[in-house]
Amino acid sequence: MSLYVFLTLGVISVITALLMVFSKNPVHSVLYLILTFFAIAGQYILLNAQFLAVVHIIVYAGAIMVLFLFVLMMLNLNKDSEPQKSATWKLIGGIASGSLLITLVGALRGSIQVTAPAQHDNQVGLVQNLGRVLFTDFVVPFEIAGILFLAAMVGAVLVGKRDLKM
Amino acid sequence: MLETIQLIPIEYYVWLSTLLFCIGVLGVLIRRNAIIVLMCVELMLNAVNLLLAAFSTYLADGQGQIMVFFIMVVAAAEAAVGLGILVMIYRNTKSTDISLLDKLRN
Numbered sequence: 001m002s003l004y005v006f007l008t009l010g011v012i013s014v015i016t017a018l019l020m021v022f023s024k025n026p027v028h029s030v031l032y033l034i035l036t037f038f039a040i041a042g043q044y045i046l047l048n049a050q051f052l053a054v055v056h057i058i059v060y061a062g063a064i065m066v067l068f069l070f071v072l073m074m075l076n077l078n079k080d081s082e083p084q085k086s087a088t089w090k091l092i093g094g095i096a097s098g099s100l101l102i103t104l105v106g107a108l109r110g111s112i113q114v115t116a117p118a119q120h121d122n123q124v125g126l127v128q129n130l131g132r133v134l135f136t137d138f139v140v141p142f143e144i145a146g147i148l149f150l151a152a153m154v155g156a157v158l159v160g161k162r163d164l165k166m
Numbered sequence: 167m168l169e170t171i172q173l174i175p176i177e178y179y180v181w182l183s184t185l186l187f188c189i190g191v192l193g194v195l196i197r198r199n200a201i202i203v204l205m206c207v208e209l210m211l212n213a214v215n216l217l218l219a220a221f222s223t224y225l226a227d228g229q230g231q232i233m234v235f236f237i238m239v240v241a242a243a244e245a246a247v248g249l250g251i252l253v254m255i256y257r258n259t260k261s262t263d264i265s266l267l268d269k270l271r272n
Contacts, residue, residue, distance in 0.1 A: 001173075002173050002174060003173045003174055006174050006178065010178075010182045013182070013186065014182070014185055014186065014189070017186055017189045017190075017209055018189060020193070020202075020205065020206075020209070021189060021192055021193035021196070021197065021202075021206065026199055026201060026202060029202055029205060030205065033205050033208070033209065036186075036209065036212075037212065040212055040215075040216055043179075043182075043216055043219075043220075044216075044219055047219055047220060047223040048223060049219050049222070049223060049231055051231070051235075052215075052219055052231055052234055052235070055235065055238060056215075056238070059238050059241075059242055060208070060212070060238070060241075063242060064208065064241065064242060064245045067245060067246065067249055068201060068204070068205060068245070068249065071201065071249045071252065071253060072201060074253070075253070075256050075262065077199070077201070077262065081261075082199060083198040083199060083261070083262075083263040083265070084198065085196055085197070085198050085265075089195075089196065090196045092195075093192060093195030093196035094192065094195075094196065096191075096195055097188050097189075097191040097192035097195060098188075100188055100191055101184065101185070101188040104184045104187075104188070105181070105184060108180055108184065112176060112177055112180055114176050114221070114224050114225065120171070120226050121226040122171070122223075122226070124222070124223065124226050124227065124228045124231070125219075125222070125223060125228070125231055129228055130228055130231055130232065130235075133228045133229065133232055134232055134235070137229070137232075138229075138232050141236060145236060145239045145240075148239065148240070148243055149239070149242075149243055151243075152242075152243035152244075152246050152247050153246070155247050155250070156246045156247050156249075156250040157250075159247065159250040159251055159254055160250045160253060160254065162257075
């Protein structure tokens with residue numbers, strides 16, 4: 001059962017990712033990427049990483065992609081204003097990424113050995129357990145992430161201001 | 167779900183993540199719209215996130231999922247600043263074509 005769910009979600013995510021890369025209209029690209037993210041959230045649920053699934057949907061589909069869509073619509077980009085690379089560059093890019101895929105597959109094949117612990121705890125992805133780890137072992141990185149967000153917020157406002165009078 | 171771990175080998179997650187990562191690389195290489203390029207970078211980050219979460223679940227170790235959480239934090243900050251820079255570039259050049267941004271050349 002879960003193998004079929006995995007395969008379905010995997011096929012959906014790969015197909016929508018390819019459609020995202022190849023679609024001419026940028027707005028369609030954003031919408032396809034949102035579908036990819038939902039498929040990946042399904043994978044998280046399959047892995048029983050419930051916290052990650054919820055955060056993934058909220059942060060990616062809810063915040064980041066809405067930001068992308070907002071910027072696309074604000075700049076009024078559509079099919080006509082879409083710049084295209086020449087066929088030669090597309091071919092070179094395809095060959096390069098295909099080579100990367102072949103290299104990674106060749107390097108990783110047969111080299112993955114995971115020995116699961118004897119007493120397997122499948123509750124590790126729940127909010128309670130992750131929260132405990134986050135606020136005990138990772139409390140300093142968590143605070144630093146807050147400072148990073150503050151810096152990013154100040155930076156985004158500063159970059160986006162129209163005329164900066166110092 | 168213990169069933170997931172018994173039925174799906176970890177290799178399947180590795181192959182899926184590899185494929186998604188390479189699609190992201192392909193998008194970065196063949197697209198010229200800077201916003202699409204940023205989206206492809208997000209896709210590559212997500213491929214790595216999926217792999218980290220899979221290994222975290224298979225090894226029953228929560229630290230991998232904390233790592234994914236921090237990657238999401240950094241991705242959100244990166245998207246906000248990157249899109250701010252893109253809007254600024256669009257105001258100056260009236261385009262989001264990355265091949266126009268070769269002012270540092272020569």
